[in-house]
Amino acid sequence: KFGHVYLARDRNTKAIVALKVLYKKQILESSYEKQIRREIEIQSHMNHKNVLKMYGFFWDSKRIFLILEYASGGELYKKLKNQVNGRFDEKTASNYMRQMVEAVNYLHSRNVIHRDIKPENLLDDDGVLKIADFGWSIHAKSLKRKTFCGTLDYLSPEMVDSKSHDNKVDLWCLG
Numbered sequence: 001k002f003g004h005v006y007l008a009r010d011r012n013t014k015a016i017v018a019l020k021v022l023y024k025k026q027i028l029e030s031s032y033e034k035q036i037r038r039e040i041e042i043q044s045h046m047n048h049k050n051v052l053k054m055y056g057f058f059w060d061s062k063r064i065f066l067i068l069e070y071a072s073g074g075e076l077y078k079k080l081k082n083q084v085n086g087r088f089d090e091k092t093a094s095n096y097m098r099q100m101v102e103a104v105n106y107l108h109s110r111n112v113i114h115r116d117i118k119p120e121n122l123l124d125d126d127g128v129l130k131i132a133d134f135g136w137s138i139h140a141k142s143l144k145r146k147t148f149c150g151t152l153d154y155l156s157p158e159m160v161d162s163k164s165h166d167n168k169v170d171l172w173c174l175g
Helices: 024-029 035-043 076-081 090-109 168-174
Strands: 001-008 015-024 054-059 062-068 122-125 128-133
Touching: 001 062, 015 024, 024 035, 024 062, 035 054, 076 122, 090 128, 090 168
Parallel strands: none
Antiparallel strands: 001 015, 015 062, 054 062, 122 128
16 A cells, blocks of 8 residues: 565575565555554564565665565465456365464464455465565454454454454454
8 A cells, every 4th residue: 555565686695575665655644654663563573484574674764665575476366366267276275274274373372463364465475375464463462452444345244343353353354
């Protein structure tokens, strides 16, 4: 929403990374500062094979740069759209679902609720699925939340009804 993602190469290690460039002006105009700080804090502390790694971040006067793991296959959404009948075969779907359950279990064990799991935020790296975009995530010591957030097509019933929610909103999105 606030920037673009570019393919980049680390000058020192020559490793390929994704560089997410966010524009401060857009962030400020949308009062999104808290979410960006939270995204950086949460994602930089995650260490799981099915969670996109954040290697670091830096900024200049106009932009914030997030240095992220590169997932060669791109968004799961695009792969899904290219499938016959717009769906994966049962073996592929079950493999992806297993990986997502492992990732969500990991997040929840660290008291993190993602709150925006959708095919556009799942990246494929040669068959390994990675949860990305932690912009709506929260580190929730007390698990009940009231914030209405995420993507409308994937919102859980309790969020739509403006009721308090917990980490089960992530399970709804997986379904």
